[in-house]
Amino acid sequence: MLSRMRVGEVTPEKAREFVDSWEIYRRDAQNPLWMSPEELSGLQAHNLRKQVELAARFSPYYRELFRREKVEWEKVRTLEDLERIPVTPMEAYLRSPLAFLLVVDPPGELDVTYEITYTSGTSTGTPAPFFNTAYDMFNISLAMRRMAEICWMTPRDTMFNLFPYGNLPHIGFYRTVHLASLLGMKLVNALTGRDAPGFPLHRSLDEALELAAEHRVTVLAGMGRQERRFILRGEQMGVDLSSVRIVLSLGETVTEGMREEMRAHLPGEASHAFIINGYGFTECQGSFVECCESGGNHNPAPNLYHLEVLDPQTLRPLPEGELGLLALTHLDRRGTVLLRYLVGDLAALERGTCPHCGRAGERLVIRMGSTYAVRADKVIRVDGRLVNPEAVKNQLAGVRGVVEYQLVVEKEDPGDPLSHDRLTLRLSVAGRLRQDLEREVVDRVREAVGITPRIEYVQSPEIYDPSRILKATRIVDNR
Ligand SMILES: [Zn+2]
Structure with a gap:
């Protein structure tokens, strides 16, 4: 086993x-x-050349994109050449999924549409069909x-x-x-x-x-x-x-x-x-x-x-x-x-x-x-660094003594929009000495997001008052 x-x-x-x-x-x-x-990159380059050619000939979206942006698709020979092709935003596909379907002409035996699955549509709410x-x-x-x-x-x-x-x-x-x-x-x-x-x-x-x-x-x-x-x-x-x-x-x-x-x-x-x-x-x-x-x-x-x-x-x-x-x-x-x-x-x-x-x-x-x-879209940027609030939540979930917490992002100098961002962790604590807990919390947050937060102690209702709101606000962006 x-x-x-x-x-x-x-x-x-x-x-x-x-x-x-x-x-x-x-x-x-x-x-x-x-x-x-070497073998793998050879195979990938071979497949890529064929794929780009098929897209240039049979994909309504890429045919149009290559023409409009004057993409020299024949020059895409290896994965390193991919930058010659502009990125495709997700919205373009969700807006017109059919434009991304190859219409191979004449179709071969294996070109028949066999199955459609749908994207989960988490970002826009609209699922898009994906053809196999x-x-x-x-x-x-x-x-x-x-x-x-x-x-x-x-x-x-x-x-x-x-x-x-x-x-x-x-x-x-x-x-x-x-x-x-x-x-x-x-x-x-x-x-x-x-x-x-x-x-x-x-x-x-x-x-x-x-x-x-x-x-x-x-x-x-x-x-x-x-x-x-x-x-x-x-x-x-x-x-x-x-x-x-x-x-x-x-x-x-x-x-x-x-x-x-x-x-x-x-x-x-x-x-x-x-x-x-x-x-x-x-x-x-x-x-x-x-x-x-x-x-x-x-x-x-x-x-x-x-x-x-x-x-x-x-x-x-x-x-x-x-x-x-x-x-x-x-x-x-x-x-x-x-x-x-x-x-x-x-x-x-x-x-x-x-x-x-x-x-x-x-x-x-x-x-x-x-x-x-x-x-x-769930991530916030603090001084150019990407911070995932979910990661902070996971790090703090197991810390004994933490009752409530809230992350606050603000400018070091509120009057100067070009000043550095500052990350503050507001904590309410019970049943544990603040100084014991502080080191653990700071370490955990630093591990989760790569930033050392300032700590500010508050009373629970300042973060979460169940008589006023249903859910605690875990992140506040004051910039
Ligand atoms: Zn492995």
Whole structure:
């Protein structure tokens, strides 16, 4: 039984041994993740040239963009040449998704539209359709199998699909079905979600729990928040979830603390489960996954997707490891095709061989709190540094003595708009000496956001007065 994968427990030798011990992985001779860096960049450049040519010929959006901006697309020969192409704002795609659909003429056998999934539409509220051809489906299938390989799943596992079965086809539910099918593992769909009038189809959380226990499921796949609720409720009901060994958790809120909490409420062997904080989005039709906890989120298909991290102001590529706007370029797609598409998230990445498992390709790395990515519009800027209020919240959640807190951003000199920004943490404390607590809090905030805050002590109602407002205001921007 495989248990929790900590950084340091995973080595390239162990990863290779795992691959070699399963026929389904061993026979994947084309897997780009095990290519040498030279081989991989050759493949990526080859795919990119073909993709850009297809976009120039058959994509209504890029044909028009290349003409209008006089983009010399023939000169895009390698990934380094990508800067010749302007970025694609997310709004452009959400506004007219059909303009990004390739109309290959004449169509080949695999160019038929096979499936449509929808973006979750978190930033605008409007979900956009994303088209897959048969060619895309087969490529996605390979990517899913490689993703399962990275996170140590095997054909002997039993997958429990906790993604909701909703009224719009979403990758969460459907890619989980594909993942299980590709490995030949058993699959149980929880089919949670809300019934549409006249369609009594869905299971309640309690029914889903009974189902999971009955089938002795070993892998949970779903949104982190929902899995947490599932595990806590399971404990309450006394449902036996001890067979769970892997929890694939998606969503930006899956922090280190949440992983620990889930483990603490799982029974028996499952309390050592490997909890993966995946990074999934429709435009990549699957999830980036970890080979070990917090060890980086692997792009499972560097032959299909290329990521850049851009300076939020200049939109120029940032050096490896720096935090910026994530941009995605499709390298080998035939349905919806996006080039240098701004996903709307802030993240950091590293390229080259993974120091843990030894695979090639890029990995998202943690630079803000304990999460890989955060919606760009949730972040505030303090003297050019990006601060994620969620990360502060996670850091302070476990500190004994902190009753309420509030972050205040203001100018050092309120009369001078060009003066430095100042970050103040207002705290209300109980049951602990201020000087003991202060050091811990300052350290934690510095770790979360890279800034040392000033501390100001206040009484709770100054931050949160339940008789006046429903929720505490955690961040105040006085600039
Ligand atoms: Zn790795």
